Amino acid sequence: MPMPRVALPSGRTGPEVATGIVDWIRSEPLDRLVRAFAGDPPAGDPAELLDWLEGFSARVWDFRAGRERPEAREPDLDPALARLVVTAADDLGMVAPHPAPRPAYAHLVVLGGLAPACLRRTGYAARLIERGQVTVDEVAVLGSFRPLSPAERAALAAVGLPECDTEFDALDAGLRLGFGDPDRLTDAGGLRDDPHTSWAERTYRHRAGVRIRVLAAPSGEPAVRRAHTADTQRFWAGRVRLTDADPVLLVTAPIYVPFQHCDALRTLGLPYSCPVDTVGIDPAADLAPLPEPVLTPGRYLQEIRSAIRSMRALHAALPGGAAR
Structure with missing residues (x-):
């Protein structure tokens, strides 16, 4: 690459x-x-x-x-x-996609997005691990309780996932598809009346022994907006008690790598003095039943x-x- x-x-x-x-x-x-x-x-x-x-x-x-x-x-x-x-x-x-700079990480973090991205990014993370391209101690899948749009819900229903109403649901479905329906361990939190203040954490154990977390983070400014990327990263770092001995690999789409990498340096790398790398998935890879959206010059x-x-x-x- x-x-x-x-x-x-x-x-x-x-x-x-x-x-x-x-x-x-x-x-x-x-x-x-x-x-x-x-x-x-x-x-x-x-x-x-x-x-x-x-x-x-x-x-x-x-x-x-x-x-x-x-x-x-x-x-x-x-x-x-x-x-x-x-x-x-x-x-x-x-x-273009780029390989992970290191062979091993303490944490592989999948960043959420629109419904197709939720499936494709979790699938790519599973492929990186199962093909031995990286070794990791733990996987985290980060999103929020953002309601899915009608178009997102229709797209997921068309591929057999009609139960998804939020980004958290889509990420959870994506990790179960990508990681072969791992064993569920725990549930905490949940959706309350206000999706901006709601949070959740669900954990799984992959057959290779890797622990997987899927999280919905609350907004840092719940009266103003929904949770954004930096909110999800801060919420996750607090849950896992990140340290300077924990290299982190973020997985997103190539188009978002620069901005989400810099957000991660600001919210994770500098506060916790941990190494942070960010990679984008291969847009041409056969990863999930929903295709990658066509990107334009405007995008x-x-x-x-x-x-x-x-x-x-x-x-x-x-x-x-x-x-x-």
């Missing part, structure tokens, strides 16, 4: 992470893309550039306007510009904006002095 031209931030210390952020936001593919949309980024310090990139991407690449991802509009780009967008996304590690631009916002939040969270 190819490696991205632009490496993501990594390391356990503020200066290491800060260097990676600067390399990414000043990379040639991102600069080329910004200028193709008539942007002229400043040459100032990283905080100034991140602020500028956040504002620029909000004006030019925000096609969601507060809506869920499937409801984002698709921009009308000429073919040459559309090709440039996909090339830049590929250079930034958002198109890539939207998630490059997500990566910028996540880099900015990570940069602001660095210890004093490291942020510059």
